[in-house]
Amino acid sequence: MKQAATASVAREAKSAKRDPEGVRRDILTVAMEEFSQNGLSGARIDEIAARTRTSKRMIYYYFGDKEGLYQRVLEEAYGKVRGGESDLELEGLDPAAALEKLCRFTFDHHRRNPAFIRMVMIENVHHGRHMRLSETIRDLNRPAIEALEKVLRRGQESGVFRKGVDPLELHWEISALSFFNVSNSATFSHIFGGSLFTDEGQETLSRHVAEMVLRYVLRADHIAATEKAGR
Structure with missing residues (x-):
């Protein structure tokens, strides 16, 4: 399971290499809305992922947690x-x-x-x-x-x-x-x-x-x- 998840992240990272800054900007823009509306505890990473060109795993790949x-x-x-x-x-x-x-x-x-x-x-x-x-x-x-x-x-x-x-x-x-x-x-x-x-x-x-x-x-x-x- 862990190997499959790692491979999936690697595939997404490879895909994001075509426009890594664009992906990061999208995440930060949506995350700003989510955090400013719901606070740190109320914000949902799943919601940010759903509204961007990426996944929850990729968000953690870019920003850690x-x-x-x-x-x-x-x-x-x-x-x-x-x-x-x-x-x-x-x-x-x-x-x-x-x-x-x-x-x-x-x-x-x-x-x-x-x-x-x-x-x-x-x-x-x-x-x-x-x-x-x-x-x-x-x-x-x-x-x-x-x-x-x-x-x-x-x-x-x-x-x-x-x-x-x-x-x-x-x-x-x-x-x-x-x-x-x-x-x-x-x-x-x-x-x-x-x-x-x-x-x-x-x-x-x-x-x-x-x-x-x-x-x-x-x-x-x-x-x-x-x-x-x-x-």
Whole structure:
């Protein structure tokens, strides 16, 4: 029985060699949906296999076990948002415009990728256990703080941003505003109605989140000058 199973896996692996990355991408895409909807314990490998171009045995062949697949999906989720940040090309913008663009990107990415938010919520239920095991996630997130630090430094050196703003704290604040919009959308809209979650409402929130962050970081005299010019 064991030899037959091994031979079957070998045949599937040989077949997958024609497009191994395509197979892996399919598995990760479906696994993201399954884990984000049902959590680690509720997700079913059989369901993931049924919806992809592979089998349960091949999933284990690629990722080791269920927790290995879950960790890889978590890494993929963080990789997507951090990759998007690196594509913003903030270095070519003035500091205020760069910070506004980063805020808007974070807010808009999160609302368009609710599976990412659910994955982060699920990992917090597990007390970050799988993140601690992943060097990839640590390496992915470190540049996010470094990029924000560079924007803040440029703004402070040019006299636009005030001194004493901590990049890690600012990252927390941007993330918190953008995260709550998705994590609590069901309960918030049930209590207060769904006006903030229409396309128009979300665009307004995205703009206002960036404005709040900028007002926190900008020097008071720069805010006053900008408001005076806008009158």
